[in-house]
Amino acid sequence: MVVDEDDPFGIGGGGASQAIAAALKPEKGRLQKVVCPMCEQVGFVPKAALGKPVKCANVKCMVPIFTAEDPAEQKAERRPTRLADEAEAIRRAAEASAPRKRNPLLIYGIGGAVLLGLTAVVVPLLTKKPDTTALQTPRDLSSFEELAAAEEAEAKAKAAAAAAAVQASAQSTPAVAVEEQVKRMTVLARQELRDKPLARRMTGDIWLRLGNSKEAATELSQLLVVDRSRSFYRVIPQAAHYWRSRAAGDAAAAKVAFAACESEIAGKTLPRTGRAATEVCLAFAAMLVQEGRQQEAQQLLATRQLDRTIPDNLDSMVSVAWLFVSSNYRDLGLTPPYSAESYLWSDPLHVAVASVLGLQGSWQEVSGWAAAGSDARVAADALVAAADAGMRTTGAAAAGVLMSAADAITVPGLSLRVRAALAGAAGDAAGVDACVQRLSMEAAAGPSAMPGLSELAQRGPVTPAATMPWGLAAAEIARGLILTGRSAAAGPLLARSSEFLGSVAPPTAELRLLMLRLVQDRAAVQEELSEAAREKNEQKLEGLMRNLDSRVRLLSTAAEDRRATQLLLLARLMHAGGREAVLGYLESAPPVMAEVQLDAIRNVLYVAGLQAAGGLQEPTKLEVLADSKVLESQQREPQAGTIAPQVWGLGRSSALPLQSSADTWSNVYFNAEAGFDEASGMRLAMLCERTRWLVQQGQFLQALEGIQKLQNGLWREETWQIAGRTMADGGREQDLLTWVAGKKIGSLEQICLLYGLSQGLADRAGKKPAAK
Known part of the structure; x- marks a missing residue:
């Protein structure tokens, strides 16, 4: 028998052409909901299509043709009967439906009697004077109060039962609790989701973490059923399983996981772009x-x-x-x-x-x-x-x-x-x-002075200073002193770092002012250049101005990236526990402090110090970073540089933490995505980091409410995972489940939240799960 490779199940041709195609969304004339039994895709068809062959709305479904069933139809089971019984039933039905002879005088007489009786009863009732004694007597409302109290008690009992169920789930062993959550995730995964394969990847990963390879294989196989083009999603769970198996000394399991990943990569299903595909490449490259x-x-x-x-x-x-x-x-x-x-x-x-x-x-x-x-x-x-x-x-x-x-x-x-x-x-x-x-x-490096206009207008490349590596080294040595408990000795090393970095390019503020003048007051700059270079020829002067534009941009790029690098190095030291050392040094070095305060990049340093403080205590110590006294014209975003504009965008979206009140932290989430275009990926990274920190500081309600404020659904899915994982790591799963019970959250977002929670619980269940 010859099998058509494009139609291996033999459903093409006539069957497919006669089937009614289901729509992905309800529309006029297509309001009947149907569910594909193969891929679980929800579709909508005309009412006339019920009971007939229809085509799945998922174009990648392996068996797209199925019969649309009417969910409202009740099919009663028919018991077998004899022919004689059927004939007798037909005769009786005919007799019952045959018209009977009626006596008109009898009908009129009965009708008159009924009307006379109604008149005798209704007229006295309508003319009777109403009794007002009940209105004048105080009414006993105790019965209503008792009813309200009973209803309130019933509601409290239901709430207590729900809380008890949550507590019982949370107090069970971590392994049992994880299994309960992953089963709940599986039920949610059958609903209509933005990314069904992602849900199956998560459920498969949790089963792998529990050591249940059979259930994991089922979930990862279902991933292929719902969308074969996303088969590369299976690499991340297998990569994590590879490293866990190696750590446990299970070389055989690690080998199987590696082979599974290699097979996926060899299948060439990876998209050319996108975060998911890049993470898969990173995971397999490390392996x-x-x-x-x-x-x-x-x-x-x-x-x-x-x-x-x-x-x-x-x-x-x-x-x-x-x-x-x-x-x-x-x-x-x-x-x-x-x-x-x-x-x-x-x-x-x-x-x-x-x-x-x-x-x-x-x-x-x-x-x-x-x-x-x-x-x-x-x-x-x-x-x-x-x-x-x-x-x-x-x-x-x-x-x-x-x-x-x-x-x-x-x-x-x-x-x-x-x-x-x-x-x-x-x-x-x-x-x-x-x-x-x-x-x-190493010899001391002098600061790079701002060249004059005549020097800047000379043609020639800008040679980058060779002092940047020494600036990086000095900052890392200062960090080493902090890590070895000698923060007080870090100040001189920070001064050496600033010295080396300062020789890379002239001061950032001076270059910004010159770039601003070249845009807003170009004629005056050209006149100054003419006097400085002693050049009156218009054509030659235009050439000098072009040279000036080019060299100023090159120097500005070096200066902006130098400044961003210096602030990132200081943030790295703060994150390592050197907040006091960094603040002490900045207060003793006004030129460096002026560079820090120049624009919104300072917020990156502020947040690092706040998070490194171990809580929300004493945020006023960091407010010196925001006490900017430079000209308003110098507080513009960087007009040059490779990393500087991106770091500036990240800092601008972090401005809200400068309000030290803890009740504003949930608004950080809204602020991170409102009206900003720069550094969208890193703003998500910052929110993930902020979520983890807030939960660790006991501000989990601020974090959860903040996530709900996000408009970007992908960001919510990511941050839900972080919140769930961090709360599980801190033993706050009961608080999380209680909070979720009263909230309306989408199915995929619930899966993400439960996924993070289950990761933490699975780790708690033991580092050596028993294989099944």
Whole structure:
């Protein structure tokens, strides 16, 4: 028998052509709801189509033709009867329906008697005087009060029963509680959802975390049924299972998980763009490096690299990298790095893979992967990120292996930066002191002065200063001092960092003013240039003005990115516990404080300090960062730079925390998406981070109410997961379930919330789940 590959089930041709196509949404003439028994897709057909073949609304359904059933139709079972019984029933029905002879006199007589009787009864009732004694007597309302009290008691009893059910669920063992939630997720997954495969990915992942491979396989197989084009969704759960199996010493299970991921990647179902596909590539690239296939990992990531000079591309890559890394941190119960810090990653995707390997303690693989970076800065960024991961696991082991990788970096300042990061992560005070000694041998760098107009108008490239690596190194050494309990000694190192960074480009404020004048008062600038260059020829003067425009933009790019980098480094130190050291240094260095206060990027530093404080106490200490005294014209957004405009957008959307009242925190969510276009991906990352922090500080109601205020459904789905996971980690699952019981939340969003909750409960159930 020959089978048509395009119609393997033989339903094409006549059957499909005669079937009535179902619509995805109700419309005029198509109001009858039907559900495809194959893919569970809801569709709408005409009423006349009930009982007839119809075609599924899902164009990718494997068996699209089915019979539309009328849900209101009640089919009674017919018992078999004899022919004689049927004949007798027919005769009786005919006799009953035959017209009978009627006597007209008898009918009229009966009607008259009835009318006379009604008249005798109704007329006295209508003419009777009403009795008003009941109105004048006070009425006893106790019966009504008793009824109201009974209804209120019944309502309280129902509420108490619901609360008891929630409490019983929460007080059960974590494994049982997770199974209850994942079954609830499965029921919700059968409803009409924005992304059905995503729901099945979540349920499959939870079963894998519980060690129930059979149920996990069922859910991940159902993912293919609802949408085969999203089969790559199955990589993320299998990748997490791969690392858990390796940590548990189950090489066989890890091998099976790796093979499943490799099969998905080889199937070439990955879209060319999008966060989900990029996260899949990051997950599998880390696995490839772990399996000794580094070159394949590089080739895979190369397909996801974008031009980072384009703002949207930069935001996409930085945000995807941080969101992926932070999910791996959460899986290990660790606090992720500060979200804005990811702007310091020169190659976000490369650094993300190094972070995952560092979290797993794969130091040899980290060393080789870092060396494969495109330049020394990428290699240093990867090693620093791995050191941060090692600090949260086994910092000493990381330092022992990665010091040789640090020495292999050819740029001295970057090499010193990595050594300082490794020493700080390991808590090696002597190692940090050695870095301080090495930095003291480097000559001081003078600040970069603002050139005159004549010098700026000369043709020639702007040579970037070689002091940026030393500025990064000095800041990392200061962080090492903080991590080893010597925050008071960090000030001089911060001063050295500012010294090196200050020589990269002239002051940002001065360049901003010049750029503003070139736009608003160009004629006056041209006249000043004519006098400074002693040039009166109009044609030559126009050429000098073009040179001036070009060089000012190049210098402004360097200055804006230098300033953004400095504020991000200070935020990194605050996140590590150095808030007092950073604030003390800024108050003692007015020129640096002026750079900080220049625009909304200062809010990134403010939020880092607030979150590092461990609570909402004493926020007034940070208000000095917002006490800007510079000209209004200098508070504009950066007009140049690669990372500066993005960091500025992130800072602008973080302005609300400057209001120190705790009851405004739920409005942070609304503020993060209202009227902003810049850094959309990183604003989501910031909200995820803010959600985790608020829940940890006991402000979970502020977080949950804030999430409800979000207009972006994708952002709500993401932040629900964070809220659920963090509340489970803190043992607040009962509070969460009680809160959800009284709220109206969409099905997919409920699944996301329960998914985060189940992740935390599954981790609590044990690190060594029993296989089934």
